[in-house]
Structure formats: structure tokens, C-alpha cells
Amino acid sequence: MSKIYLTTIIKADINTVFDLSRDIDLHQKSTFKTGEKAIAGKTSGLIELGETVTWRAKHLGFYQTHTSKIIEMEKPNKFTDVMLKGRFKSFKHQHIFKQEGKNTIMTDILEFESPFGIIGKLFNIFFLKNYMKNFLLERNKIIKNTAQR
Template identity: 30%
Template sequence: MRDRGYALFTVSDSIHVNAPADRCFLLSTHVGLAALTLEMQPVSGKVQGTLGPGDRVIFAGWRFGLPHVHESVVTRYERPGFLQHSMQRSRFSRYHYDHQFIEIDGQTLIIDKLRFSLPFGWLGKKIGKRLVLPAIAALVRKRLELLKQVAENGQWRLYLAEESHEEAHPSGIIAEAS
């Protein structure tokens, strides 16, 4: 498949997680967990906590021996079933990352699909196929395994504690939703 004259690459992976879909969804939006996976630091935009609709974050770090800046914005946010973030600025020509969450009997199937293309024509295609595609596939797998680990044990409370939503009831009693 071609995208504006560039080769379009796709990475798909999935994992079963023994946790509710909403927890997995929120963990997927957590900037700190993304930074751990990417091994890059959030430097601008929403740099901590969970991302919401339209939120933007800029990560900076090193990739393939070169400085790399990646600006991403949440382009679809359908809690707890679907999340998409798209690149606004990066070395990629195109970059869209979809996360789908399907809950079945208290467990969640997370399906990740990342589509990207690189500049530089035939050279970008060769670099993409030999170097970038395997590296991105490894990052997607690393992300899914980290989400599973955090969601299935008590670690998720460390990441979502600041995201606890309090709702005031008509009686004036405040209840915390988990």
C-alpha cells in the first residue's frame, strides 16, 4: 500500500489482559507509561497524567543514534473502547496509532495497530523495512507487555491514583469511582 508516494508500513499486535477495559484504556493514555515504552521524555504539552481528547504531547530523545522529537495529538477518544493518536511533527511522513479495547468477562483484549510511512522514497522504504519496522514492532510489543503487567497487579494504582474521579451525589456524599 502506498501513502502519498511513500511506502506505508503497518504493525499490529494484541494481548489479553486480566483487567477491566476502562483500566487498560486509562493506562494506555498515561504519559509516564508511554515515556517508559518509548524511552523518550515528555517535554511539552501534557507531560504527566492521562491524556484526553485533543491533548498534545511532545516527546524528545534519541532514536537510531539521532536526536528525535515526536509530537502526538489524541485524534479519537472513545473511552473505554478506542483511542487514536496521530503524529503532528516527527521524522515520519505519516504516523497513526490505534488502540482498541474489547472487554469480555472482566478481561480485556487490547489490539494495537500502528501505521507509518517515511520520507526519502525508495531509501525510506528500505530503511523502513530493515530498521524502523522491526524497532517499532518491538516497541509495540514492549508497550503491550508493560500495560499487561501494570494493569494486572497493584501498580496500576500508582499511575491512576491522580486520575481518580470524584463525583458529588445529590446527598452531598462524595464517592470515588474506581
């Protein structure tokens, strides 16, 4: 199991950052490099508790689909999504928000596991963990820039 822990400080109120983090349209803009597109479930606007979204994107040279469901939401402090269908053996992404003065501290905790036993574990160690971290960093940069306008 791989775990990525990221913290982003954003000069904006917690409600703004929380909503931008669950905005399907902004997510699609932040993932333009992979051509990520919401193709089923919630395909636009703000995703809510119990809703699903299916993404289609080109990662590592292959088109892939990934269906996630929001299983936990405490507005505006946190929400969690998990993979229902996709390439990972398991995938859980916790989004946590804390207001500190005029800043919001946005924390991502992403836990995932690749299939294919030892080959998948080696792929995680040598490539996938860094790939996923960079994917989140790009997404968080767009959220931050949008919130701070």
C-alpha cells in the same frame, strides 16, 4: 506505508487498561531504554481528546522529537493519535479495547511511512517496522504487568 497489528490479552477490566494506555507517566517508564520524555503539551497524567504531547527520545543513535495529537477518543473503547511533527512522513496509531469476560483485548494498529522515497521504503522493510514492533511490544508488556498487579 508500513502497518503493524498487535493484540495483547490483559487480565484486567477495560477501564484500567484504557487509562494505562493513555498515561503519559507510564509511557515514560515503558520507554526507559530510549529515555523518552514528555517535554511539551500534556507532560503528565492521562492524555485526553484534542490534547498534544511532544516526546524527546534517543532512537537509532539520534535525539528526536515527535509531537502527537489525540484526534479520536471513545472511552473506554478506543483512541487514535497522529503525528503533527516528527521524522515520519506519516504516523497514525489506533488503540482499540474490548472486554471479554475478565480480560481486555488491547489492539494496536500502527501505520507509518518514512520520508526519503525508495530509501525510506527499504529502511522500513529491512529495519524500522521490526524496531517499531518491538517498541510497542515493550510498551504493552509494561501496561499488562501494571494492570495485572
